[in-house]
Amino acid sequence: MNLLSLLSVIFGVLLANQNVDGSLWNETYPKGEILRVDDLNIYSVGTSNSDLSIVVIYDIRGFNITQTRVFCDRLAHEYSVHVVMPDFYRGTAAPSNLSLIMAWVASVNDWAKISKDLKTVADWLKKSYNENQIGLVGFCWGGLQAVRACSNLSTLFFTGISIHGSSLTPAEVSQLQQPMLFIAAGNDPALIPNISSAIEQSNMEISKKCEYQTYSTMGHGFVAAGANYSNPENVNAITDVHKTVRNYLDKLRNLSVSLSINLYLLLTVVMFAFDFYL
Ligand SMILES: *[C@@H]1O[C@H](CO)[C@@H](O)[C@H](O)[C@H]1NC(C)=O
Ligand SMILES: *[C@@H]1O[C@H](CO)[C@@H](O)[C@H](O)[C@H]1NC(C)=O
Ligand SMILES: *[C@@H]1O[C@H](CO)[C@@H](O)[C@H](O)[C@H]1NC(C)=O
Ligand SMILES: *[C@@H]1O[C@H](CO)[C@@H](O)[C@H](O)[C@H]1NC(C)=O
Ligand SMILES: *[C@@H]1O[C@H](CO)[C@@H](O)[C@H](O)[C@H]1NC(C)=O
Ligand SMILES: *[C@@H]1O[C@H](CO)[C@@H](O)[C@H](O)[C@H]1NC(C)=O
Numbered sequence: 001m002n003l004l005s006l007l008s009v010i011f012g013v014l015l016a017n018q019n020v021d022g023s024l025w026n027e028t029y030p031k032g033e034i035l036r037v038d039d040l041n042i043y044s045v046g047t048s049n050s051d052l053s054i055v056v057i058y059d060i061r062g063f064n065i066t067q068t069r070v071f072c073d074r075l076a077h078e079y080s081v082h083v084v085m086p087d088f089y090r091g092t093a094a095p096s097n098l099s100l101i102m103a104w105v106a107s108v109n110d111w112a113k114i115s116k117d118l119k120t121v122a123d124w125l126k127k128s129y130n131e132n133q134i135g136l137v138g139f140c141w142g143g144l145q146a147v148r149a150c151s152n153l154s155t156l157f158f159t160g161i162s163i164h165g166s167s168l169t170p171a172e173v174s175q176l177q178q179p180m181l182f183i184a185a186g187n188d189p190a191l192i193p194n195i196s197s198a199i200e201q202s203n204m205e206i207s208k209k210c211e212y213q214t215y216s217t218m219g220h221g222f223v224a225a226g227a228n229y230s231n232p233e234n235v236n237a238i239t240d241v242h243k244t245v246r247n248y249l250d251k252l253r254n255l256s257v258s259l260s261i262n263l264y265l266l267l268t269v270v271m272f273a274f275d276f277y278l
Helices: 003-016 066-079 098-108 111-129 141-152 194-202 204-209 232-277
Strands: 033-037 040-045 052-057 082-086 133-139 159-163 180-185 211-215
Touching (some): 040 111, 066 082, 111 141
Parallel strands (some): 159 180
Antiparallel strands (some): 040 082
C-alpha cells in the first residue's frame, strides 16, 4: 500500500472518530439480527420480494456502528430488499491509536481473505434464500473492496456502489467487469476525470453504465460512521443517497430485464424465420 492510500485511510479514521450521537434514527426502521455463517457473523435485515439481495461492506469503524446499521435497515425497508453486512474484521475495528493502525490495516487489508468471505456470503444467500442477483454497497474502505469484487468476483455480483470509497485508483477501477455507482463527499478525491476516464479507456460498455455523484457540502464518512443525524443537512444528504442508490439499482435491473426480453424477441423472430424457410 502506498503512502497516499494509507494517508487516506487514516484521514477517514480521524474524521470518523468524532463522536456523533448514534442513538438518533436508531429505532426508525425495523431492525435485523446477527446470524452465524461458518466463522462469520452477519447482520441480516429485511426480506426480498424478488431474487435480489445487497451485501454491505462497512468502513474501518466496523460492525457495531449504529449509523451503518441504520443504513442497512433503511435500505431493506425502503427498497423491500434483503440486506446483509458481514463482520469481515471478526470483532475488531480500527484502533484509535495511530501507531497501532498500520499493523491493523495490514492485517485486515487482505483481498484473499475478503474475497473468501464474500464468496461464503454469496453462496449462503443463493442456497438459503434463493437470492441470485447480488449487489454490493461499500463505505470508505468497503468502497475499494466493492471495486475489487466487481473486478475479481464479477460472476457473483452484478454491481457495486462505492459510497465515499477510499484509495480508489485508476489502476484498480480499470479492472472492473461490472458497472458501478460512485458517490463521493466534497473532501474525497474527485471522481471525474481520473476515475471515470480510466473506466472509459478500459471498458466502454461498462463505463456507459457507471454513474458518479458528489455531495460537495458533505465530508468523508457522511453516510456511515461519520453520519451526524443531528445535522439536518447531513440527514437530507443521506436521504438523497438512498434515493440515488435505489434509482441506480432499478436502472441496472430494468436494463437486464429488457435485455433478456429483447433476446427472447430476437430468438422468437429467428425461430419464426427459420420455420418459414424450412
Ligand atoms: C440501537 O438499537 C439497538 C436495538 O434496539 C440497541 O441494542 C442499541 O443499543 C441501540 N444503539 C444506540 C446507540 O442507541
Ligand atoms: C461488536 O459487538 C460484539 C458483541 O457485543 C463484540 O463481540 C465485538 O467485539 C464488537 N466489535 C467491535 C468492533 O467493537
Ligand atoms: C499507542 O500505541 C503505542 C504502541 O503500542 C504505545 O506505546 C502508546 O502508549 C499508545 N498510545 C496511547 C495513547 O495509547
Ligand atoms: C482474484 O484474486 C485472487 C486473490 O488475490 C487472485 O489469486 C486471482 O488471480 C484474482 N482473479 C482475477 C480474475 O483477477
Ligand atoms: C488526476 O490525475 C492527474 C494527472 O495524473 C493528477 O495530477 C491529479 O492529482 C489526479 N487527481 C486526483 C483527484 O487523483
Ligand atoms: C452534528 O451536527 C450538529 C448540528 O449541526 C452540530 O452541532 C454538532 O457539532 C455536530 N457533531 C459533530 C460531532 O460534528
